């Protein structure tokens with residue numbers, strides 16, 4: 095695979111306000127990337143810079159090896175071959191679904207256009223809705239029309255700006271999987287912007303966590319969850335509790351609930367005091383374990399309970415426990431740690 099989109103120390107500011115700060119990442123041809131962050135972190139600005147609606151103030155954006163934006167130069171948006179899908183779908187209300195999808199295909203003959211439109215309606219599962227108007231479709235169907243319209247002219251890259259935020263949670267999850275399948279089938283490279291971690295994980299091959307205009311980590315969802323490089327990313331992605339510990343040997347760490355070895359505490363020396371992140375799936379319920387914790391609260395999630403447990407010191411940990419283990423608040427339950435790898439940050443850092 096070759097690199098399609100490159101961000102090389104890209105910065106953007108409005109007056110004295112730095113909105114994007116020396117940002118760097120690479121997206122391979124055919125990959126789906128996602129910029130994830132809370133409101134105001136700069137993700138939409140990044141998307142606008144890629145689309146060509148804004149020129150960057152520093153660094154370079156390259157598409158397919160060619161510079162499309164640097165200080166003093168910005169390739170016009172219509173010459174970038176980038177498609178966009180917006181949060182509000184932005185369909186033309188007075189045009190049929192077919193006409194919406196065929197809108198960017200004016201350079202094709204009528205027959206070629208009809209062929210491409212039919213092909214895309216099939217891809218997004220709306221072949222029988224070609225004559226319908228946008229207001230006759232559900233939100234999810236309208237978003238699939240918007241995707242088909244963006245795919246129609248065979249762009250190099252598709253940008254999706256919070257594409258599912260107007261939809262209810264169930265539909266959002268289903269549609270994010272469907273859209274991923276469609277993009278993959280079409281071999282399309284795409285960047286999605288969202289503040290919803292579930293959406294990011296369901297859609298993307300690589301996710302970038304943004305905070306205050308900085309890209310803190312660009313990695314697979316698995317690596318973000320299991321190997322976050324900063325405390326902020328560890329906190330932002332998934333759930334968990336930080337528990338005090340000490341590095342006792344080059345590959346062992348001692349917590350209040352025991353010493354765990356065979357781990358690689360990178361960057362620490364023996365004697366360092368650290369905070370270890372325990373995810374709910376690291377804390378296993380085991381009736382036979384001599385180690386117990388008190389149930390402080392619990393949330394029923396159907397297949398599992400999310401327990402908040404209190405260790406003897408008062409330290410809280412979270413545990414995901416199959417829901418047939420229904421324990422009462424205040425009850426002690428046996429626990430065991432399953433630490434595959436260590437996520438630890440120096441105490442106070």
Ligand SMILES: Nc1ncnc2c1ncn2[C@@H]1O[C@H](COP(=O)(O)OP(=O)(O)OP(=O)(O)O)[C@@H](O)[C@H]1O
Pocket residue numbers: 108111113131132133134135136137138139140289
């Ligand atoms: N044209 C502008 N002029 C001045 N400040 C701007 C402009 N556009 C955005 N900003 C500021 O830049 C910061 C980043 O905005 P941006 O829209 O990129 O964030 P975002 O992460 O996409 O947020 P949201 O999820 O709320 O859309 C915000 O503080 C915003 O107020």
